Amino acid sequence: SWTAKSFIESTIEEIREKVGDDRVICGLSGGVDSTVVATLVHEAIGDQLQCIFVDNGVLRKNEFQDVLDIYEDQLHLPVKGIDASDKFLERLKGVVDPEMKRITIGETFIEVFDEAIAHDDSYKYLAQGTLYPDVIESISFKGPSATIKSHHNVGGLPEEMNLDLIEPVRELFKDEVRNVGRELGIPEHFIKRHPFPGPGLAIRIISDVDRPKLDILREADDIFISELRKNDLYDEVWQALAVLLPVQSVGVMGDERTYEFTIGLRAVTSVDGMTADWAHLPHPFLAHVSNRIINEVRGINRVVYDISSKPPSTIEWE
Ligand code: XMP
Numbered sequence: 459s460w461t462a463k464s465f466i467e468s469t470i471e472e473i474r475e476k477v478g479d480d481r482v483i484c485g486l487s488g489g490v491d492s493t494v495v496a497t498l499v500h501e502a503i504g505d506q507l508q509c510i511f512v513d514n515g516v517l518r519k520n521e522f523q524d525v526l527d528i529y530e531d532q533l534h535l536p537v538k539g540i541d542a543s544d545k546f547l548e549r550l551k552g553v554v555d556p557e558m559k560r561i562t563i564g565e566t567f568i569e570v571f572d573e574a575i576a577h578d579d580s581y582k583y584l585a586q587g588t589l590y591p592d593v594i595e596s597i598s599f600k601g602p603s604a605t606i607k608s609h610h611n612v613g614g615l616p617e618e619m620n621l622d623l624i625e626p627v628r629e630l631f632k633d634e635v636r637n638v639g640r641e642l643g644i645p646e647h648f649i650k651r652h653p654f655p656g657p658g659l660a661i662r663i664i665s666d667v668d669r670p671k672l673d674i675l676r677e678a679d680d681i682f683i684s685e686l687r688k689n690d691l692y693d694e695v696w697q698a699l700a701v702l703l704p705v706q707s708v709g710v711m712g713d714e715r716t717y718e719f720t721i722g723l724r725a726v727t728s729v730d731g732m733t734a735d736w737a738h739l740p741h742p743f744l745a746h747v748s749n750r751i752i753n754e755v756r757g758i759n760r761v762v763y764d765i766s767s768k769p770p771s772t773i774e775w776e
């Protein structure tokens with residue numbers, strides 16, 4: 459029967475055999491999946507692995523530096539951090555369509571990644587944290603015209619890159635990946651991080667993306683997530699997020715009328731992300747988070763809580 463331990467042993471052996479003396483490049487996202495993959499590959503081939511962690515400009519508050527520190531100081535992964543936020547935000551300017559946001563971010567990521575290894579043709583493999591549900595959603599949800607969402611870490615590799623794929627967790631679900639991560643000694647607070655989409659906060663701003671909107675969303679998200687942690691609710695939900703709605707509504711502040719944006723909060727329970735129920739978070743908790751966001755985040759005068767389940771309502775709003 460399947461155990462994380464035997465999976466790790468056989469996978470490390472397979473990677474070693476496949477890679478031989480060649481070198482492997484791995485894009486880290488800050489998430490559990492890519493971190494587990496990088497750690498597996500690192501165990502297998504040591505410094506024949508090089509990891510890259512890109513700041514795409516749509517990460518959460520302090521995330522780039524915090525996660526980079528964990529990679530280096532706690533996980534001892536060979537990682538290079540690249541701040542490409544200007545380039546991403548330039549490309550995202552004026553893009554409203556969710557699918558276009560994904561494509562733009564996916565293409566820019568490949569470009570940045572490609573540049574980072576351009577002077578070095580010793581890389582033969584690309585290691586990726588593709589999960590089973592990613593594979594399923596990308597393959598089987600084909601509508602009349604296109605896939606519902608193009609998960610940018612599936613099949614996004616251009617032919618010209620000439621890299622063969624290593625996808626050791628391609629047949630696993632998230633909970634299995636987490637168990638593998640635990641067995642590999644990845645710290646528990648990292649293992650339990652909620653999933654975060656590759657296109658990041660770009661698909662949580664329900665309009666075009668710019669720095670002022672990102673700043674607003676980052677603050678609101680940070681309040682929501684840190685309050686979940688403080689109240690021991692973070693581990694109770696599969697994923698929690700804030701979205702910035704382009705809807706302005708009227709508020710009063712003292713004698714003044716305000717006309718400001720709305721934050722939507724969403725928290726869901728799920729086993730694999732394929733279906734999800736909205737989380738019945740305690741009302742006093744929601745009230746507290748709402749008050750904090752409205753009082754502390756300039757530009758927000760209204761907070762709503764999403765009570766929709768998947769299907770049909772996807773976890774993300776875009
Ligand atoms: P949805 O919104 O489809 O999300 O219910 C299911 C899970 O996938 C994440 N997600 C993405 N992850 N690239 C990613 O890497 C994407 O384009 C993307 N879209 C959604 C979402 O956060 C949830 O965990």
